[in-house]
Amino acid sequence: MKGKDLLSIADLDSGEIHGLIDSAITLKRGGRKALLEGKMLALIFEKPSLRTRVSFDVAMKQLGGDTIYLSQAEVGLGQREPISDVARVLSRYVDGIVARTFSHQSVELLAQYASVPVINGLSDEEHPCQVLSDLLTIYEKKGTLEGLIVTYIGDANNVANSLLLAASIMGMDFRIASPQGYGPAEKFLVQGRKTLLTQDPKQAARDADVVYTDVWTSMGQEAEAERRRMAFSGYQVDSRLLSLAKGEAIFMHPLPAHHGEEIAEGLLELPQSVVFDQAENRLHMQKAILVKLLGV
Ligand code: CP
Numbered sequence: 001m002k003g004k005d006l007l008s009i010a011d012l013d014s015g016e017i018h019g020l021i022d023s024a025i026t027l028k029r030g031g032r033k034a035l036l037e038g039k040m041l042a043l044i045f046e047k048p049s050l051r052t053r054v055s056f057d058v059a060m061k062q063l064g065g066d067t068i069y070l071s072q073a074e075v076g077l078g079q080r081e082p083i084s085d086v087a088r089v090l091s092r093y094v095d096g097i098v099a100r101t102f103s104h105q106s107v108e109l110l111a112q113y114a115s116v117p118v119i120n121g122l123s124d125e126e127h128p129c130q131v132l133s134d135l136l137t138i139y140e141k142k143g144t145l146e147g148l149i150v151t152y153i154g155d156a157n158n159v160a161n162s163l164l165l166a167a168s169i170m171g172m173d174f175r176i177a178s179p180q181g182y183g184p185a186e187k188f189l190v191q192g193r194k195t196l197l198t199q200d201p202k203q204a205a206r207d208a209d210v211v212y213t214d215v216w217t218s219m220g221q222e223a224e225a226e227r228r229r230m231a232f233s234g235y236q237v238d239s240r241l242l243s244l245a246k247g248e249a250i251f252m253h254p255l256p257a258h259h260g261e262e263i264a265e266g267l268l269e270l271p272q273s274v275v276f277d278q279a280e281n282r283l284h285m286q287k288a289i290l291v292k293l294l295g296v
C-alpha cells in the first residue's frame, strides 16, 4: 500500500490485490467474525448510494463494529466547514472514513488531513472498491485474472478508470470502446499498460472473456444526459454484441443500470450476466478492505 488510505486502485500492487481477494473469499466462507470489535466507521456521502452504503454498513456490523452515516446536508464538506477540519475532527471520533465525493480532490484532501484510513467510496475519477469486488467476481468465475481479455463498452468514467488501472496491475488485456470525446483521460492511459482504445464496440467485444459496461450519465452529469444519450446511441450492450465474445464470457455492470440505455432490456436475465454476484461481492470485499485498513 502506498499509505494508510485506499483512494485509487493504483494504491495497491498485484500481490496486495490477490491478498484482498483471498481474504474476501475466506470471509465469504467464514461468516461472521468480530475482527473489528469496537471500531467505528464514518460514511460521508455527497451522492446517493445503495450498494456502497449498505455493504459497508453491513460489513462493519457483521465484523463487530459500527457505522455513522453523514449525508452532504449534515456534514457540508467544504461548505459548512473546510474538508481539512472535517478530516481532523472525525479522526478524533472514528477509526476510518469512507467518502463518496463529487471531486476526487475532496477525498484526497480528507486523506491528507485525516489520521485514520480514508477509503474512496466513488469519486468523479475512480471507484476502487467496486473494481476490487469485480476482480473477486472475475476470479471466482474464471479461476484466474492474468491473461484475460476485459472489454469495457461506453463512457470512460470512474468505474472504467479503476478497471483500466486494475487490468494493468493484474496483467489483464483491457479494451475500451467509447465514442469520440468520451475515452479515457491521458493520465489513466499512461498508467494502463495494455489498453486497446477503439470507437468500435464489436472490435472490442470480439473474443473477450469479460464484457463490462456502466451508465452513460454518471451521478453529477445529469444536465448532459440528453447529449450523452445521443453520443452513446451505438454503444448499447445487447445479446448480439455479447455473442461476439467468447462462448463462456461473462457480462458485468456495477449497477445501478439504466435498462434500455447502456444495456438492452432483459440483458441482466441472460445466463452470462453476473451482476448480482458482483453486488453481493461488494459486501465480502468491503470486509476484506476494512480488515486490512482498520484491523489490528
Ligand atoms: N455500484 C455502486 O457503487 O452502487 P451504489 O451507487 O448504489 O453504491
Ligand code: NVA
Residues within 6 Å of the ligand: 122, 157, 158, 159, 214, 215, 217, 218, 219, 254, 255, 256
Ligand atoms: N459511473 C457511475 C457509477 C455508479 C456506481 C456513477 O458515477 O454514477
